[in-house]
Amino acid sequence: MPSDFNQQIIQEFRANRGKVGGPFEGARLLLLTTTGARTGVRHVTPLACLPDGGRTLVIASAGGAPANPAWYHNLLANPRVTVEDGQRTYEAEAAVLEGEERDLLFARAAEADPGWSAYQARAGRVIPVIALTPLDAPHPVNLTHIPATAEESSAVLAEMGAMRTHRPRLPADADLTPVLPDTGGVAGSWVTAPHHPAAETGVTIYVHGGGFQFTDPELEQIMAYRLSRVTGRPVLRVDYRLAPAHRYPAALDDVVAVYRSLLDQNVPASRIILSGESAGGTLVLSALLVLKEAGVPLPHAALAISPQTDLTLSSPSIEANDGEDVVSRAVLDHVATQYLAGARPDQAPQSPLHGRLDGLPPLLLAVGSKEVLLDDARRFAEAVSAAGGTVSLDVYEGMPHAFHATVLSDRPLPVATTLLHRVAEWIGETRQRPTEGPDSALPTGD
The missing domain is CATH 2.30.110.10 (Electron Transport, Fmn-binding Protein; Chain A)
Structure with a gap:
């Protein structure tokens, strides 16, 4: 030139x-x-x-x-x-x-x-x-390897299979009463574990997985209940629009709209946690980039379990773990095609790894070592760290994609208990004492 x-x-x-x-x-x-x-x-x-x-x-x-x-x-x-x-x-x-x-x-x-x-x-x-x-020293990735025996890995696969026929039930003490009246015009449901009133604790947004195409509200309510217990606040499950009927950016727009609706109802950003699993984890990370670009106050922290961060399918683990995981490269390719509908896979926010990752809130990423998406989580954590961010990466040894679903069980396996404990511990590390003033109390709604 x-x-x-x-x-x-x-x-x-x-x-x-x-x-x-x-x-x-x-x-x-x-x-x-x-x-x-x-x-x-x-x-x-x-x-x-x-x-x-x-x-x-x-x-x-x-x-x-x-x-x-x-x-x-x-x-x-x-x-x-x-x-x-x-x-x-x-x-x-x-x-x-x-x-x-x-x-x-x-x-x-x-x-x-x-x-x-x-x-x-x-x-x-x-x-x-x-x-x-x-050359400047970034914030180091807080990397934790969670060990597991071969027997524990096999038990997780067996439990995941058993859930197809013996579905767990939502605990009887779950409160499904709406906490706030508005969810930004997006379908959703509130789930609250006992003893966590919104006026004192804030809100957790939960974005479910399912390859951007599927939803299982009954199981997702149980996941929301578990998240309510460990995050110490009511959980809003986002029922975002699904591909292929509604392709990118419909689902992302829905997550962003829900978050903005909480701010509009005077929920301080500092008291909101964004959480998501699999495709929902992708949407959480994408939403952070959209909100940051728009100058909207970001949430206090964000949790993403097994997110896909690079829709170009370039992570080495996609090849290395193909055949070891319950998800394959062919599945990822289908998911990306259905979701993107022609949008470029090498650009953000649809592929969060390709975005500008400075200025994000504290992040916790969790992933199994046998997942094809292992390096999607690792590369994203490293990139956030290089951009000066605070990020924790938990790698669960021997675990496949969706291992976290074992937390839904009435009798959670040790890996599920560990995951919930790690999330609660992380929330405790990131939580700050609420400041006194106009935002020190949240509306409870009707």
């Missing part, structure tokens, strides 16, 4: 916090500052980029030209670079990727945008892929 055109993009990028118009409207860009290999002069170049866990990838395509671009030669000579992503500026170490790692990541980029393949076809060289790793 001509230097004057580059300069126009740079100015627009900086003026609009990373957003530009024209031919690059909606594209994910960064500004890369390198040091001239011969002159020592600093040069700023706008580049397309791809997130990859706690690092960012750039591709030295030069529009398919036969020679590598000048910025690439500069970082070979001095791999210490400066990155501007529209939200922050940081120092990074550039590393040229080689072999299988390079090929896999270039293929991922080309799948999302065929233009990369066209550049490679006419370049007459192997186009380099470069990883930019921040």
Whole structure:
């Protein structure tokens, strides 16, 4: 691109916090500052980029030209670079990727945008892929491995199967009385365990799983009851619209509308917890990005169990755990196709990993080590950490997708008890003493 055109993009990028118009409207860009290999002069170049866990990838395509671009030669000579992503500026170490790692990541980029393949076809060289790793120390991921024996793993699978024929029942002391009158025009139901009045505790929003396509209100009410006990507040189960009849962004819009409705009814954001499982976990993380972009106050904390964070299906565990999990790559591909309905899988908020992850509330992610979505959770946790966020990642050894469903049982297995204990412990760590003032009491509704 001509230097004057580059300069126009740079100015627009900086003026609009990373957003530009024209031919690059909606594209994910960064500004890369390198040091001239011969002159020592600093040069700023706008580049397309791809997130990859706690690092960012750039591709030295030069529009398919036969020679590598000048910025690439500069970082070979001095791999210490400066990155501007529209939200922050940081120092990074550039590393040229080689072999299988390079090929896999270039293929991922080309799948999302065929233009990369066209550049490679006419370049007459192997186009380099470069990883930019921040040098500033991020908040570390609070990683906890939850051990389990082979017998415990087998018991979880047996319990999950048994629930198909012997369905657990909602405890008799569950209170289904509506706590607040409005849910933003979205269907939903309230479930409260005993001794947790809304005026003292706040609200937990629960977004169910089911591949964006299915719902089981009876079992979801039990999950809401368990969440009410461990979070210490009433739970609003969101009955969001389902694919394929209602595709992206219908479900996401519903979750956001429910959250906004609580704020409109004077529930402080600081007393709201967002929680979700599987597809619901994806929707929770997506909703955080939508709310942040809109300048809406974010919830106190968010819980996502086994979320899918990258709908490009690029996480290594999707291949490594295929056949080990109750969910397969084929299932994920079907789910993404039904949900997205043509929306790009490499963009946020539909794929939360591809969003700007700074400024999020404290997060707890839980996932089984045998899940195909293991690395979706891991990569997202690392990316939030790299963006300066506070995130805990619990990995339950030997557990498949939906292992958390065992908390529904009348006699929960040890892994279910551990999960509930971990959530309660995490809530205790994040809870702050309510401040006195206008928001110190919540309406109870009629």
